[in-house]
Amino acid sequence: MSGLVSVRNLTRIFDVSKPLLNRIIERLPKRKLTAVSDASFEIEERSVYALVGESGSGKSTIGKMIVGLLRPSEGHVEINGIDLFRETDAEKIDSVRSDIQMIFQDPYASLNPRWKVRDIVIEPLVARGKPADGVAEKLLEQVGLSANDADRFPHQFSGGQRQRICIARALASEPKLIVCDEPTSALDVSVQAQVLNLMSDLKDEFGLTYLFISHDLTVVQHMADKIGVLYLGRLVEEAAPEDLFANPKHPYTRMLLDAAPRMDGFGREIEPPEGEIPDPINLPSGCAYHPRCPIAVDRCSRERPSLERKGASRVACFLAE
Template sequence: MSALVQAHDLAKVFDVSPPWLNRVIERKPRALLHAVDGVSFSIEKGKTLALVGESGCGKSTVARLLVGLYAPTRGGLTFDGQDAQAAFKASEGRAGSEGAALRRRIQMIFQDPYASLNPRWVVEDIIAEPLLEHGLIHDREGRRTRVGELLQSVGLSPLDMAKYPHQFSGGQRQRISIARALATQPDFLVCDEPTSALDVSVQAQVLNIMKTLQRERGLTYLFISHNLAVVRHVSDEVGVMYLGRLVELADKQSLFAEPRHPYTRMLLDAIPKMHDTGRARTPVQGEVPNPLNPPTGCSFNPRCPHANARCRAERPLMQKIGGVTVACHAVEEGRI
């Protein structure tokens, strides 16, 4: 099956320097933050790729690059054989263009259902906004019918369209966010930690709705999370990120059964397991380095028990080793 989404060497650099005069007075150079640094992956149609990693590793920046909220500093994105970045750029301020059609097919579900819904709008207006923006349904009665159908598809009632966001629980608000994302009948949904702000039982309900919608509509997901239990439930393939780079990319079964990269092993070892009660777990060692001043060579080397001189000097490249794509000198050399 061909890939619907392909990212090639995606990178995003933010200039976080103090103002010019401050830099001159204090004699400081410009400060550049490499939030995403050469990430490549592909997602097949109807499948889910999950990106995991600690806070600040660049997961959400990847999400914003994929939906066109950020322009990449380097690299590109292909969607259904089309150069997505060029289409996004061409569509700025132009309705009905090729890029606008692409934006209809790519939608995003944000992390915080409390912040991503306008508190002054009723649910009908919130969900109908993409329909109006893209000129999909013009008459009011048609919009009301479509909003009612979307609410039912996420387990809510059409009667809810007259309510305001504050009248719903967190899980119900996230369902409204999902309904809004589905309004344009997209092919690809970028889900930026959509359940992290919810209770565990509510998380399960929302995830099950998303799985059902994927099955019924053939949706493709990029699912961003730091919760490995959630990732195990929803994903087909998992990418592990560390300090703006992918360090391991494998199918779900391989990654959870036999993680290769030391960082992946560290993340999985930190999960409490029912049958390991009483066994001392290896804690996640060390702190994430300052992204403004990352270590030379492999960015994980200060925390890695297998690091040697090569790891401290040479940046490992992603390569296929034993059916898994991994960036690690120790794995490449057979030391682990």
């Protein structure tokens, strides 16, 4: 396998200051929020790379930068060796854009309620001036719906069926990479399993590459080839699922695995992990996780650990051993 996506030192900073006049009157400084900081990873062709972490960890921001919806403040995203924000050849940019699609989190908000399903599915083809006769019906059948559904409207479908329509639309332009931004979080658990199985089958059938964004490690456990764990915009651990679940090296990864509701030997629920995620505008010094970390030492509050290889994993922790 070869690397399809290369992310290097990716950083995104948002200006969340009050309007200029308010700042002058109230004598306030500018406020900057670092959503992603110095993230680097590779996504191999025909593989599934999962990004996991709590809300606000920067997962969706990375996804939007990879598909070209957000410009990085620093760093590079290369798809097949082409950086969408630095490339000047319009043909190369166009070819890369046609290779990328995105499946959004909310299937209720990501479909135009005024359009028939046929028009929704073939929209990527119409936008590029490509022939689209019969494509919608064929794709709807491939995602487990009926060809007759092409003449219906989104409100006539359940949440799981709407997400299948979103998947069909993503497949229409025959992409190489699909960024999936929590595609099952708005669905019931039984429907989640159906959609995940469908996506796994389609990956094998079409030779797709997925960037799978989720806040739930268990959702990606059996689907991902590699998992990257994000905390406050920084990649703190990266490993294959079997290594991550059997031997998590970063304390934050252990906390995520322990966060699922569990019972002790007497049927009582075990206490969930303590601590709140810090303010992303005023981050702690050193390792951002140290205020919540049960094994932190003085060095953790002074120095920020870099992502280093430890065996088969990469981990940003002084005490990973």
